[in-house]
Amino acid sequence: MGKINNSFLWGIIFASATWTISLYLYWLLNMSALEGKNLLYDNPKSGSDKYSANMWKSHKIRSDYQRKMMLKEKFAKQLGMKKSANPDNGLDKQFGLIRNAEDVRIRDKGYNLHAFNTLVSQRIGNHRGLPDTRNKLCRAQKFPEKLPKVSIIICFYNEHFETLSRSVYSILDKTDQRYLKEIILVDDYSDLENLHDDVHKLVNQLNNRMRKDEEMLETNNLDVENVVDYINDDNNVDKKTTDKNLKLREGFNVRLLRTSKREGLIRARLYGADNSVGEVLVFLDSHIEVNVDWLQPLLTRLSEGVDGVNVKYSPRAVTPVIDVINADTFEYSASPLVRGGFNWGLHFKWDNLPKGTLKDGEDFVKPIKSPTMAGGLFAIYREYFNYIGKYDPGMNVWGGENLEISFRVCITNGRFQKTIPILIVDPISKIHHSN
Numbered sequence: 001m002g003k004i005n006n007s008f009l010w011g012i013i014f015a016s017a018t019w020t021i022s023l024y025l026y027w028l029l030n031m032s033a034l035e036g037k038n039l040l041y042d043n044p045k046s047g048s049d050k051y052s053a054n055m056w057k058s059h060k061i062r063s064d065y066q067r068k069m070m071l072k073e074k075f076a077k078q079l080g081m082k083k084s085a086n087p088d089n090g091l092d093k094q095f096g097l098i099r100n101a102e103d104v105r106i107r108d109k110g111y112n113l114h115a116f117n118t119l120v121s122q123r124i125g126n127h128r129g130l131p132d133t134r135n136k137l138c139r140a141q142k143f144p145e146k147l148p149k150v151s152i153i154i155c156f157y158n159e160h161f162e163t164l165s166r167s168v169y170s171i172l173d174k175t176d177q178r179y180l181k182e183i184i185l186v187d188d189y190s191d192l193e194n195l196h197d198d199v200h201k202l203v204n205q206l207n208n209r210m211r212k213d214e215e216m217l218e219t220n221n222l223d224v225e226n227v228v229d230y231i232n233d234d235n236n237v238d239k240k241t242t243d244k245n246l247k248l249r250e251g252f253n254v255r256l257l258r259t260s261k262r263e264g265l266i267r268a269r270l271y272g273a274d275n276s277v278g279e280v281l282v283f284l285d286s287h288i289e290v291n292v293d294w295l296q297p298l299l300t301r302l303s304e305g306v307d308g309v310n311v312k313y314s315p316r317a318v319t320p321v322i323d324v325i326n327a328d329t330f331e332y333s334a335s336p337l338v339r340g341g342f343n344w345g346l347h348f349k350w351d352n353l354p355k356g357t358l359k360d361g362e363d364f365v366k367p368i369k370s371p372t373m374a375g376g377l378f379a380i381y382r383e384y385f386n387y388i389g390k391y392d393p394g395m396n397v398w399g400g401e402n403l404e405i406s407f408r409v410c411i412t413n414g415r416f417q418k419t420i421p422i423l424i425v426d427p428i429s430k431i432h433h434s435n
Helices: 002-034 052-076 101-114 120-123 136-141 161-173 195-217 224-231 241-247 265-274 297-303 361-365 383-387 401-410
Strands: 150-156 181-185 253-258 282-284 288-290 317-325 338-342 349-352 378-381 425-434
Touching: 101 120, 120 161, 136 361, 150 161, 150 265, 161 181, 161 195, 181 195, 181 265, 195 253, 241 265, 241 383, 282 297, 282 383, 288 378, 297 317, 297 425, 317 401, 338 425, 361 425, 378 383
Parallel strands: 150 181, 150 282, 181 253, 317 425
Antiparallel strands: 282 378, 288 425, 317 378, 338 349
């Protein structure tokens, strides 16, 4: 009987020890996830408790890391150094995980205001690596060094701030600045609380940081590690604009304009175009992310036959392949090669390419002639845009402008231009668009 009691006692002790160790390991696992893997609010003031503060700190570390890697690659490329690795895509996990009531509030409010998951978008941050989804032959393509400079025009109305911010950062991270004249953000009289002020602060921060970038590149004697050390100077504090900065801003600049009343997308775009100075206009939506080498293919196709003297612009518009960003998860998916069309109700639609268009590998990198184009993302010479009458200023909000601008481009002096590839889809250029 004594032996049985002893065995029972030892069993209880063993079971208790096992449960104690298991609970301790479970607690460590949760703490590790909280400190290193959770994705957090960009704004530390969004929660006052210790949990929210720790979450913001982890997010700041992750966001800084990705920004370091993006700018490190940018400097390495411009200085002719070896290309660095892409940012760690493994950091982009569990963005949609709901951990508390505040997460639910942010997610639901985002769906109501923007029709996409703002919780995920907020946690992604300003920088993230995207896979190169183009055909492998696209990476070997060479482009002219001399290309026209562009004014990128992004109009927004009550856009989610973090999504708009990432749209701008993706352009800066993945675009050769030699071809950028300006990025124009047009606020179409947004009434979302603090949005205009937040964008204004963002623009000032970007311009100040770019001035630092330019000064560092002018020294031409720095290594990548020094660049990374410099990147740590990001305290989100507005700095006063000096006379030197004003002079530097005669080069590339990010500008913020605001309409005096709600105009709608089309008139807001016209407002941005009328205030632009770039030789080429590139219209982009406010919830996009550009991919690697997205701009040079557009400018190369657009400037074919243009010498700047006898021929100042080309009578065409060029659009990228538009990949999809999932509205719920913000995961990306590659789009097939298609071209624009329309039905007899004058609704834009995507059509399959004519049979025999893609016969071999080389066909996947050739420009595709298209009867119409999507209205959100395209490049066109500013002088030609003015020549064809721009957009119809009587159009409100959006919808129909894609066909209207397509028809304007295709009709010159009352004749349909059959001999010139006027509307072009370039498969080498890719931009991701929130669906």
